[in-house]
Amino acid sequence: MQWETVIGLEVHVQLATRSKIFSGASTAFGAGPNTQACAVDLGMPGTLPVVNEQAVAMAVQFGLGVNADIAETSVFDRKNYFYADLPKGYQTSQMYHPIVGPGELEISLDDDVTRRIGIHHAHLEEDAGKSLHESLTDDSGREMTGIDLNRAGTPLLEIVSDPDMRSAKEASAYLRAIHSIVTYLGISDGNMAEGSMRCDVNVSVRPKGQAEFGTRAEIKNVNSFRFVEQAIAFEVERQIELIEDGGDVEQETRLYDPDSDETRSMRTKEEANDYRYFPCPDLLPIVLDQAYIDHLRDTLPELPADKRARFENQLGLSAYDAGVIAASRDMADYFEEAMNVCGDAKQAANWVQGELSAALKREHLDVTRSPVSARQLGELISRVQDDTISGKAAKQVFQALWDGQGESADEIIDAKGLKQVTDTGAIDAMIDDVIAQSPQQVAQYVEAEPEKRGKMIGYFVGQVMKASRGTANPQQVNQRLSEKLDALV
Amino acid sequence: MSDHTADYAPETVTSLAAALQRGDASSRELTTDYLKRIERADSTLNSFISVTAEQALAAADAADQTRAEGNAGYLTGIPLALKDIFCTRGVRTSCGSKMLDNFTAPYSATVVEKLNAAGSVSLGKTNMDEFAMGSSNESSYYGAVKNPWDLTAVPGGSSGGSAAAVAAGLAPASLGTDTGGSIRQPAAFCGITGLKPTYGRVSRYGIIAYASSLDQAGPMARTAEDCAHLLGNVAGHDLRDSTSMARCVPDYAAELDAPLAGLKIGLPREYFGDGLDPAVESAVREAVKVYESLGATVRDVSLPHTRYATPAYYVIAPAEASSNLSRFDGVRFGHRCDNPDDLVDLYKRSRAEGFGEEVKRRILIGTHTLSEGFFDAYYIKAQKIRRLIRQDFLDAFDDVDVLMGPTTPTPAFDLGAQSDPVSMYLQDIYTIAINLAGIPAISVPAGMAGGRPTGLQILGPHFAEARLLNVAHQFQQATDWHQQRPAFAKEMI
Structure with missing residues (x-):
């Protein structure tokens, strides 16, 4: 039988606000346990939340970035459940009236095909704290669990897609597109290793041609592009095998273990919580007027899709180069600066895609940490264009700049005597x-x-x-x- | 009581402020006297959970110093009692519960900060129904409070300790909270004046939440004039409470003397129905006659959804409470059971041991009404009723300036008399709708029934506190119910 995979993603994006969503405590990563948790974050009796306006603005910016409806009135609800790292016994979230309504996002696949993926909605919520299970013991040597509430109250935007993806590749392309748009907007650092972006993956399979969806499993907390693909691949195979062996897929929550490359059952539907959502009486509804939304729309930066189109149509880059460079705002900014210095878009794109990307990849560096600045690269390209050096020598100069052997291409050309002989x-x-x-x-x-x-x-x-x-x-x-x-x- | 208090008995905030201003007494002297009274009388009344004598005397000295420097305000040096629901930095804040018996608040509520900034002196924390859930003060982990008018009667609740302390002269005034009548009902039972302000008038930050959409702090004192001075201090917008209103605070004391000629009073038919004690009713009718003699006109009005108020309240308040009280889990503060086997055991036993019966009952009710399959039928429906009740009041205030009626259906009942929770809930039938609508109301002493005080409740539109205080004050200029004192107080002091 031919099977079709149906995937929907819930992406949790940590918003790059300086303080928490409902308190004034800092959101900086990596501080000592419980040093960034104030009375509100600790859920102290009598404390009250006050919503962080920056988090609201960021959610709206995201909504505008995916052409979504922005709710004029959205409401915070309480999601009630007990867990040791959930200080108040409820998570403040948005269940019934989320701030961002339906929108859509275009994804590009390797073969230059693009697809539109529906955004069902996006809502604001607070993160929980963290349980620390490793090597804590009490005075009598009993094992203990530590609670670190630094993360409690960190603002999250949960972006819920429609079940529009049909392969692991599409899912990871969608996740990349979300990553690209939130980093473009500057509303998240997108750092997956530090947990700034995580996702829950809903996967089901159905016989090709069947209209209704199969029973889905939700894979929780997957935190890299690669793991998303691997987890889906495993899960699809598991479900198909199960059905083909005459079994049924159970609606359940599963966990992906990257070490064993498999998903495991966490809890079934029967064990699921009744979260008893109700509107949080401590917070007023967020009411946004059109002027505010318009202002945010007017001040949006150029977004990946527009940039890609401009690179391709106005600068003459290939569709592939335009897509890859525009996917990262930092990379695009680097490219544009180098281009402005040397005046040649194609050469700048070749260098960025070639020498620079290879070197960054080799040393696992982000473009913002590149030892060769965009200005240095632009000047280097200029020296090739004006025949001061050969293309081959230019690679030597690039490596020397990378290694910190000089401040500018000219300095290195002089020092190494690489000036091209044209006499x-x-x-x-x-x-x-x-x-x-x-x-x-x-x-x-x-x-x-x-x-x-x-x-x-x-x-x-x-x-x-x-x-x-x-x-x-x-x-x-x-x-x-x-x-x-x-x-x- | 020592000699220098003779001039200003019966003590009101107003008379004490005048004495301090004249230099007839120091804050240290006043504070010392009140601490002595508490020591003498409170083993009988049980109106305080914690008496903070040391801090009080230090605050009194600081107030005297401020006065000596010429920087005293109206409340500087005035001793007060705080309901034990207000977080007070460095002081146990128990909320009347075993759960928080070991809890020392690490910060102070906004209203406490405001009172401290004004230089008032906190004598201690008053007894209350556990987590403010109750109408008799009998659900307190620290034991019942006795009504100083009759030691076999309850003082009302949940701010029963505050009401009893003020009535007995153990504090000139107190700050209480009111979620369904918790200021007004004990004020009525103990013969004092108590104001529940408009929802959003006073910051809730630092008040241990019972039902967040209904809770509101307010003054409890001997007179409306005292309430005006206290409310003027604690009211106002607070950036830490999103539900507090950014609206300026009028000078409540300045408006007390406005004449009442032309005042339009409405008497809601539904507040004079079955179950109303005839003595309470006649006290209210007499009070209305006093107003007529002051130039007011009276008409009957109807609040047709009144009978749904109690059921709606007992859906909404427990729903919010069940969520608000989830934070008491034994993990970060409060009671923790011994040797938990695991996390679930820690939760179950800490909460089972830490909460009393009434609190557990309301958590169960609230958990049930919010659960899947019941939410629409209970919570959503109750919210609809709430809007209708609010609309009833808005409609009534199109025609009249204030509404009047009894605060409670009966005078204070006997300790232990209300063993059935539902009949206890019905004690609040005249007060609950006010909280649902978010409007202000004040209870003033208006008579006696069988040796126990009864209250007149005056209701006004949103943010009409100045008018309510004015209307109450004019009544107190024409009557002396508020000046009567229980024999217990006279004996003890």
């Missing part, structure tokens, strides 16, 4: 030397069929370049060599 006299002298020292090759050249000589010239070019330590202009060398050798025929 005809000097080049002719080197050519004459090479011809004089290679009688055998010259003889072969002369005797060869004219159509084979083109290939044979490579040897002489190589020797001349070697003699010039790479500084001779290769086009010039090529041209003069042909002239001189052909004169010998």
Whole structure:
């Protein structure tokens, strides 16, 4: 039987506010346990939440970024359940009236196909704290669980997709698109390793052509693009096998274990909580007027899709280059700065996609940490364009800049003597030397069929370049060599 | 009581403020006297959970110093009692519960900060029904409070300790909270004046929440004039409470003397029906006659949804309470059971041991009404009723300035008399709708029935506190019910 996979994602994005969603405590990552939890975050008796306006603005910006309806009135609800790292015994979230209504997001797949994925809604909520299970013991040596409430009250935007994805690839492309848009908007640092973006994946399978959905499993807390693909791949296979063996998929919550590359059951539907949602009486509804929404719309930065289109249509980049560079705002900013310095979009794109990306990948660096700045790269490209150095020498200069051997391309070109030789006299002298020292090759050249000589010239070019330590202009060398050798025929 | 208090008995905030201003007494002297009274009388009354003598005397000295420097305000040096629901930094804040018997608040409620900033002196924390759930003060973990008018009667609840302390002269005034009548009903039972302000008038930050959409703090004192001075201090917008209103606070004391000629009073038919004690009713009718003599006109009005108020309240309040009280889980503060086996055991036993019967009952009710399959039938429906009740009041206030009626259906009942929770809930039939509508109401002493005080309740539109205080004050200029004192107080002091 042919099976179709149906996937929906709930992405939790940590908003980059300075303080928490309902208190003034800091949201900075990595502080000592419970040092960034105030009375409100601790759920102290009598404390009250006050909503962080920046978090509201960020949610609206996201909504505008995915062409979603922005709710003029949205309401915070309490999701009631007990857990040790949930200080108040409820999570303040938005169940019935979320701030962001239906929208959509375009994703690009490897084969340059694009698809639109529906955003069902996005809502604001607070994060819980963290339970620390490792190596804590009480005075009598009994194992204990520690609670760190630094994360409690961190603002999250939960973005819920429609069940529109049909493969693991599409799911990860969607997650990348979300990552791209939230980092473009500057509403999240998108750092998945630190938990700034996590997702729950809803997966089901159905016979191809069947209209109704199969029973889904929800895989909780997957925190990398790769794990999303792996978890889905495993889960799809598990469900198909189960059904083909005559079983039924159970509606349940599962956990993906990257170490064993499998998903495991956490709890079934019967064990599911009744969260007893009701409107939080401590918070007034968020009421947004049109002028406020319009203002945020007017101040939105250029978003990935628009940037991609501009790169392709106005700057003449290939669809692939435009897509890859525009996917990251930092990369796009880098590219545009380098381009502005050298004035050549295609060359800037080639360098960014080639040398720079390879070096960043090799050293696991983000573009914002690149040792070669966009300005340095732009100047380097200019030096190739004005024939100061050869393309080959440029790679040497790039590596030297990367290694911190100089402040600018010019400084390194001077220090290493890489300036391209374009003086005809000097080049002719080197050519004459090479011809004089290679009688055998010259003889072969002369005797060869004219159509084979083109290939044979490579040897002489190589020797001349070697003699010039790479500084001779290769086009010039090529041209003069042909002239001189052909004169010998 | 020592000699220098003779001039200003019966003590009101107003008379004490005058004495302090004249230099007839120092705050230290007043504070010392009140602490002595508490020591003498409170083993009988049980109106305080914690007496903070040391802090009180230090605050009194600081107030005297402020006065000596010429920086005293109206409340500087005035001793007060705080219901034990207000978080007070460094002081046990129990909320009348075993759950918080070991809880020392790490911060102070906004109203406590305001009173401290004004230089008033907190004598201690008054007894209350556990987590403010009750109408008799019998649900307190610290034991019942006795009514100073009759030691076999309840003082009312949940702010019963505050009402009893003020009535007995153990404090000139107190700050209480009112979710369904918890200021007004004990005020009526103990013969004092108590104001429940408009929802949003006073910050809730630092008040241990019972039902967040209904809770409101307010003054309990001997006179409306005293209430005006206290409310003027504690009211106002608070950035830490999103539900507090950004609306300026009038000078309540300045409006007390406005004449009542032309005042339009409405008497809601539904507040004079079955179950109303005839003595209570006649006290209210007499009071209305006093108003007529002051130039007011009276007409009957109807609040047709009144009978749904109690059922709606007992859906909404427990629903909110069940969620508000979830934080008492034994993990971070409050009671924790010994040697829990695991997390679930920790929750179950800590909560089973820490909460009393009435609190558990309301948590169960609230958990049930919010649960899947019941939410629409209970909670959503109750919210609809709530809107209708509010609309009843808005409609009535199109025609009249204030509404009047009894605060309670009967005078204070005997300790232990209300063993059935539902009949206890019906004690609040005249007060609950006010909280649901969010409007202000004040209870003033208006008569006696069988040796126990009865209250007149005056209701006004949202933010009409100044008018209510004015109307109450004018009654107190024309009558002396508020000046009567229980024999217990006279004996003890």
